[in-house]
């Protein structure tokens with residue numbers, strides 16, 4: 001096969017100009033399935049930052065406060081283990097699913113595909129008509145009708161992009177702060193409004209003009225998927241054995257394959273490629289060409305599936321292997337990550353605390369009455385959804401050590417941190433070699449108790 005097609009992008013002509021893709025829409029089994037998935041995903045992507053789950057944001061990347069909320073869970077920057085496991089889970093999940101199902105993410109779940117194929121393109125068809133009508137109009141000169149249709153399309157695109165931009169910033173600012181900023185004048189918070197305007201412009205540019213070029217030119221996942229996939233990964237492929245020799249219907253011979261060279265699979269492709277050339281970087285596995293070709297096969301009375309979901313080996317009539325070393329390797333790692341993360345999340349306490357020596361004070365000081373004092377700081381993080389009151393108690397105190405926490409019990413609001421001083425005073429005879437280890441336990445009204453050991457320091461006095 002001539003591999004020349006791999007040397008250039010279908011959407012760029014020889015002079016380097018963009019060739020606009022006028023993708024037709026054929027509604028078959030996969031289109032309806034993808035549409036159902038897409039509308040559920042749209043609700044998730046656009047709804048998560050605006051809703052609350054367990055009293056917390058559905059999704060929020062609160063960079064300023066170094067917190068991350070997802071599906072009712074709250075992660076802090078101090079949850080290093082959980083965050084590392086989450087990143088590992090995302091990475092190995094992607095490796096595993098790509099090795100098994102190829103680019104199923106690109107064709108079915110990526111926000112770019114979901115919004116472009118099931119929101120912007122349907123709107124475009126509604127306003128500007130079919131692919132053929134759009135192409136004809138674009139090639140013709142300007143008229144009032146063309147001007148009005150373009151204005152309506154871009155106005156709708158801008159309105160939707162505005163909602164996208166607001167949702168995008170809500171992922172980082174939170175719903176409340178986003179509403180708050182919307183009520184301010186741009187002059188009062190010009191930084192936030194500028195950012196919002198920049199994101200709006202980016203969204204309108206992406207969905208109104210840049211479109212499939214993001215997948216074919218920019219997306220890094222598309223670039224390294226080739227190393228994750230092998231000839232047993234699921235792809236959208238053309239059955240070369242069955243399809244060739246392709247030929248027009250009216251010129252068919254007994255030796256002709258099933259492909260009647262109608263070109264419908266090309267006309268529906270959102271990246272403009274010819275899947276009959278084999279697996280290509282630009283293929284999003286969106287299955288539009290499957291629906292298109294199946295509709296042709298139905299019309300000419302041939303079996304469906306000339307273009308189908310299959311593996312590279314399956315398309316060549318070879319045996320397929322689902323369980324192969326890379327699948328087992330990624331699968332075992334994925335399970336290990338899921339198990340560890342579940343255990344960590346299940347056992348993760350709502351309260352974390354730390355007692356540390358106050359850096360700004362002396363190691364110890366001797367009071368006029370002869371007692372020695374040490375100053376510590378108690379740092380409490382309440383990761384729960386309710387305000388809690390905490391008490392700090394010195395354990396096994398049979399030698400008259402005094403522990404004072406001003407304002408105890410210490411109330412800490414949900415999702416907040418508090419730091420309070422802890423004064424500990426004692427007679428010098430409780431020391432041994434100028435130090436003594438003691439245990440402090442933190443209690444709350446809900447039954448939380450955690451103990452930490454600290455070292456008291458004082459003058460090394462001979463007994």
Ligand code: SF4
Nearest residue numbers: 259260262263265293
């Ligand atoms: S739609 Fe099917 S029959 Fe038509 S050109 Fe594509 S592969 Fe051939």
Ligand code: SF4
Nearest residue numbers: 269283284286287289
């Ligand atoms: S070749 Fe088929 S599956 Fe691949 S992007 Fe084009 S229409 Fe979608």
